[in-house]
Amino acid sequence: MSSTPIKSVLIVGAGPSGLLLALLLATLSPPVKITIIDAAPTLNEAPRATHYGPPAIQLFRKAGVLAEIRRDGYMPEKICWRKLNGERLAGYDRSLLHDGGLDGDGLTVYWVGRLCRLLERELKSRTGTTVKWGHKVVDVKSGLKVEDKEVTVVVEEPEGKTVDYSADYIVGCDGGNSTIRRLMHGQRNFPGFSWDVPIVATNTLIDLDQFGWEDTQFIIDPVHWYMAARIGPHPDPKQNVWRISYGEKAGLTNEELMERQEMKFEQMLPGHPKPSEYKILNKSPYRVHQRCVEKMRVGRFLLAADAAHLCNPFGGLGLTGGIVDIGALFQCFEGMHKGLADDSILDVYCSVQRQKWHEIINPVSTGNITRMFKQDPDKALEEDETLKMIKRAETDLELSKQLQAMANELVYDYTKHYSKAAGVEGAARL
Ligand SMILES: Cc1cc2nc3c(=O)[nH]c(=O)nc-3n(C[C@H](O)[C@H](O)[C@H](O)COP(=O)(O)OP(=O)(O)OC[C@H]3O[C@@H](n4cnc5c(N)ncnc54)[C@H](O)[C@@H]3O)c2cc1C
The missing domain is CATH 3.30.70 (Alpha-Beta Plaits)
Structure with a gap:
């Protein structure tokens, strides 16, 4: 299946991941027709993501929104673990990684509702694209087979009428209850467990x-x-x-x-x-859940962020991991659009992003939640290996920096698979 250049992408879900993907795709030349729809009447303002790690910050910079995030958010410095009586057990100083100051990659706090408003505003002002609120994907007509030339889904519009929407690719950014994931995978669509x-x-x-x-x-x-x-x-x-x-x-x-x-x-x-x-x-x-889909790509359907994988929120790996998907998917689309990769690069996306979830996001976030309730607080400093390491890092600043920089291991460079002549056969080796 070849797709150069990409003419149109339908993004389902105008949460932070869908909006960021739309903003990045809007930078491609020649322009890609972007349609972004969301079942809800308006943005979700519930108390969810606030903390974004370095990989997310790098992508905010690429999308041209970091300056505003840094102006209205803040870069936290101290983090620690305590007992219920307030006794401090161990912690670290995040300012060790604040090298680049406001232009650097340091962890930043910014409410997700604000982030969505910022991304939606930028999308509209830079491209004229507006979110079609109240538009819900309810069924699929084509696009799940490798040989399909395009994807067509059935969308229920606000007044209840159903209309077909077609595009070269569809990206499900429609969150933990993703309809796109169900259309791709049927009933048993989300392996893992709920706490x-x-x-x-x-x-x-x-x-x-x-x-x-x-x-x-x-x-x-x-x-x-x-x-x-x-x-x-x-x-x-x-x-x-x-x-x-x-x-x-x-x-x-x-x-x-x-x-x-x-x-x-x-x-x-x-x-x-x-x-x-x-x-x-x-x-x-x-x-809260620990779940990851078995395939993030089926035919012309793709999944990203919460629609593809979930983890508990402690440690802020949920949306940070989702934003890493968006950066990855954008690099794949960009390579295809410029004729530097064929769409087998999307299979690499599926394989690598799942691997990152299984090897990093799932074990680290699981450790973050169980560390709080599954051990005796009086023995935590003797028995919890991570806490012991954090304690050691209090006096070993190099170790502290290494521990804190581990989030960068989520990022994978897909340009390695760009090669017009050779295609992306290397994908199969992953
Ligand atoms: C308490 C809490 C704290 C958190 N803190 C952090 C944190 O500090 N850092 C961090 O990185 N992550 C955090 N997370 C996780 C983070 O909030 C999520 O990963 C993130 O919001 C997911 O974004 P998304 O764009 O993938 O999906 P969502 O924000 O869920 O957006 C999905 C959108 O899809 C739409 N949709 C659904 N179905 C359809 C359909 N059929 N058709 C059209 N549209 C549809 C929905 O209306 C919704 O607007 C936290 C989560 C919780 C619960």
Whole structure:
């Protein structure tokens, strides 16, 4: 199947991954017709991603949006693990990797709702492309077979009418409940598992600086395990917004989870605050999962980000991993568009991105969540290998830098497979 140059791409899902892909594809010449649709009436403002690692920052720079993200976000410095009583066990200083300052790759905090608004605005102002909100993919007519010349899906428009949408390729960026994934893979479409324990994520205005808290802390405790991360700094500490995400008991309904929030805060947070001492800006319960699809490409259908793989949010690998997919897919499309690769490079995409999830994202994120609730906090510094290494890195700055730079291992250079003459047969060796 050859596809040079690409004439059109249909992106399903206007979350951060779909919008970023649209913005990158808009830089290709000759122009690619980009259609981006989303089933929801408007952007999702739930409290989700806030922290983006270096690979995501590199792609924000490439898309020309990093300056604004750095202007309105911030670069956290200190991260640590503590016991419930506040005792600090180990941690590191992220500013060691802030070499390039505001232009560098350092980890950055920026609310995902803001990110989506920024990407949508840039897409519109640079290309005139607007998101078709309220447009839902409901079925497929063609594109799942290798020999299909294009992809056609059935889209339900806001007033209920169904219309066929066709393109050279379709990219499912439609999140954890992806319809595109189901159309590609049928019922058994998402191997992996869901954690028994639900989590509750809140954005909370509270003064945790009075307790000497760092930018991010993970609290190790079998019952009251949680993360508290500063997500909006302010000169007046009382104005800081914190992402407080905590684990809950299995088997509770969403209503019960929400009702228990005041009790949980009083029992687990330092100072045992009453509701009058903080203000909840958003709160939402989540079920969390470790899942990865078996194929990210079938015919002219592709998957990226949450539609392809999920992990628990502790450590911020969810969207960072999704954004790495977007950078990878863009490099593949760019090579095809310029005639430097045929579309077998998309099979390399499928193989490499899955491998990165299985070898890095899944084990690291699993370690991040279990570290908080599956061990005795009093023995964590003797028995938890990762924590022991982080403790060693407190006095070994080179080790600290190495540990923190590991997120860069998610990135793969697809231009290695560019070669007009040779094609991309090397793909098969991966
Ligand atoms: C509490 C929490 C905290 C998190 N924190 C971090 C963090 O700090 N760092 C990090 O990297 N990640 C984090 N994550 C993960 C991150 O939020 C997700 O990985 C990210 O939002 C996924 O983006 P996406 O674009 O893939 O999908 P989504 O944002 O889910 O967007 C999918 C879009 O597809 C649309 N859609 C669905 N079905 C259809 C259809 N049939 N037709 C058309 N449109 C459709 C939906 O309406 C939606 O707008 C966190 C997650 C949670 C829950």
